[in-house]
Amino acid sequence: MQRAEVVVVGSGYAGVSAAIELHRHGVDVVVVEASTRIGGRVLTERSPTGHAIDLGGMWLGAGQTEFARWASEAGAVTYPTPATGDAILRDGGRDRRYDPAGSPPLGMIGGALLASSAWRIERLSRLIDLDEPWASPRADRFDAVTVAAWLRNAVPFGRGRQLAEVVLAEVLTADPGSVSMLALLTYLRSAGGLRPALGTENGAQQDLFVDGADRPLRHVAEGLGDRIELSAPVTEIDHGGPEVVVRSDRHDIACERVVVAVPPHLAGRIRYVPGLPADRDAIMQRIPMGRVVKAIAAYDEPFWRRDGLGGEALDLSGPVPATFDISPPGGPGLLCALVGGRRADALGRLEVGERERVVTAQFTSLFGPRARRAVAYRDKVWADDIHARGGYSGYFPPGVLTEVGSALRAPVGRIHWAGTETATEFIGYIEGAIRSGQRAAAEVRARIGAVTGDLAGDGGSNRVG
């Protein structure tokens, strides 16, 4: 049997972050990854033009200090998300152009109502206790209501509410009718507020990577050398004996502690011997993945700019709700569609050729016939990826945070939990993943080497068999 001090399960940003922290502090660590590649929900491919195409997480946002540090240490070059030209709001058959720095064209009253509910959301999110969202004021009440039901009361006119629902479905990659209002407020608070969460400049969508968002990860992973083992899906974690044994298709590894750095529902598909306490098990039952389809079409140039368009569009009722320009400076024109929630389900059920037709038709109807002639088209249905089963991240249906939220990060004996879902800052972002890995590594380091006292101290939480 192979041996290591610590095994990290998963090689996304969270797992690699935990592993490098441990490695740099002299801990003997092994990362086991189910897939044939590292990266998890970050996936960079190269287009025929040689440019990076990010089919997963891609943005470096404002205030994302750890991700920025990783990027800088990797020498990764970024560029600001293009933000010049008019945006388009499509409402049924009608397109309206507007300045994306301002508000969408909903008329005076509509705009005022939407602004007032945005203000209410912003204000409510400031009440959230990020370490313990379930202990925030009125947490029980906000956790018993869906975002959709809250909006139905707060935005008393159809088009504004539709706009809010479309925007929030993009943020959450789940329908507002499926997500807890408390979870939305927590998410927004962790991203610095509603405006930063939605924004480009000074927001979460501020910068893009010339070489793709996996560059910082690959750089750090190089520091782990051959300690990352691919194609090794973990099937069982036996933590009943003197050593913890992590079993994968490839081998068994004995270790002192494990960091599970995959989304909660995937963590739930590992068998734990003995079984985990009920609250922790509930975390793995009750936090499903969002669903997102990301599609990117490459053109010789960002031709839409000639018409004064910025490439950004919101469609309140079509199959492709959000479109934007991610073209690198001086490079090809890249249009990106992000489809979340039930529209992602619908698009994902189509074969790839059909998906391309739907997305290209949308781009063409928005930006004219040149959009029909893409140099390349790539997309990714994240729910079909058996090593992710959705994206961007796990979301919290009503009741989960207040009922079992306290089990989200709590170690179970010698098992620790990382992943962007467990973050307290930038939940759902790459930044959250990195920070969650650092937090899990700190937990492990505080306990490793003090095994005797440790076992005595942790035994009680581990009583379910």
Add this chain to the structure above:
Amino acid sequence: MQRAEVVVVGSGYAGVSAAIELHRHGVDVVVVEASTRIGGRVLTERSPTGHAIDLGGMWLGAGQTEFARWASEAGAVTYPTPATGDAILRDGGRDRRYDPAGSPPLGMIGGALLASSAWRIERLSRLIDLDEPWASPRADRFDAVTVAAWLRNAVPFGRGRQLAEVVLAEVLTADPGSVSMLALLTYLRSAGGLRPALGTENGAQQDLFVDGADRPLRHVAEGLGDRIELSAPVTEIDHGGPEVVVRSDRHDIACERVVVAVPPHLAGRIRYVPGLPADRDAIMQRIPMGRVVKAIAAYDEPFWRRDGLGGEALDLSGPVPATFDISPPGGPGLLCALVGGRRADALGRLEVGERERVVTAQFTSLFGPRARRAVAYRDKVWADDIHARGGYSGYFPPGVLTEVGSALRAPVGRIHWAGTETATEFIGYIEGAIRSGQRAAAEVRARIGAVTGDLAGDGGSNRVG
């Protein structure tokens, strides 16, 4: 490698129902069960007095024709759930007695408001299309709201709403703040309505088994002889080859078709090779288990009846919301506590001795000091059972039915799905489990033996790898 025509995963009422249907039609079937016993969420133990104690599902309800047939064929003796004497409504420190055949004592206005919202729920549930709840009128709207949020609007006074929430938490074993209103309406419709779902005589709690609710199951299982294999947790279903291979800890079995007859979240903990389509995977991500603690205290006699009490009690705010009398005629006195949702989480976190103290204290404060001297106490925290991970059944958070409900019963290639969560009648009941097994067996029989045409027909739905 062992061989069978069909493998059934799980030996609860659903699995045994599917297996016996196939067996009686000459199909060579094997049932594989993870646990050391059959029964799933039905679990009968014997008390020191020799009487059956049902720690899981126990009632035979009105209209449950298949379960009644099984019971009759097994020669199982039933008795009506005791329903004489006053019930108690405890509201904070105050106890009020009332006739359980009537309405709880909420005053004129409170009673009228509660009755009117009950009437609304009843009327709304009649609109549900049981085969396709997601296609019912206003399904999207009701699926985007929690039961708690709906009640907040519908029952505009505190105590009545609290009562409704407590009663519904018992029915759903999940907090009203976690469950979709569409799911509640579907559940109630499948049980024949609100009154039958809550009722004893002519309702879902009509009869109890003298010898325990596992008697009919054991009788039918005898007909399967040695075709049930215990202690064989299924880890993988490989359905990519010419045969389907079901792998368990004990062995591999090659077969033509599989019926997975375990709750959705447990089905999701099996590895499928190739991976399942996204919608089916979402079913397994998004339907967590309810949580229930069931506690039974046995006494020499049902002493509470001497005080004119029926043993039934509802407590709006304490740790034990519902208590009732399940004493067999002429036998010992049996008080039963059912605790669902977040109160079950709280009670389940205690050690068994603590739980006994909490439950006995509740019985004592309701029925006097004799309740302190139980002959026997038994309880079961279903979320701690690693082969169930909750109970009574999986529940539907907002958004699930309308977004992926159509994948709940749909076979994936040669894999079929049973379990009470997949029922269209008596969802969540033993009756639903039996009927779901019959439905799955009928699907299998319609396809088995016509393997060539079958594979061609099913291949398309199986495209995710």
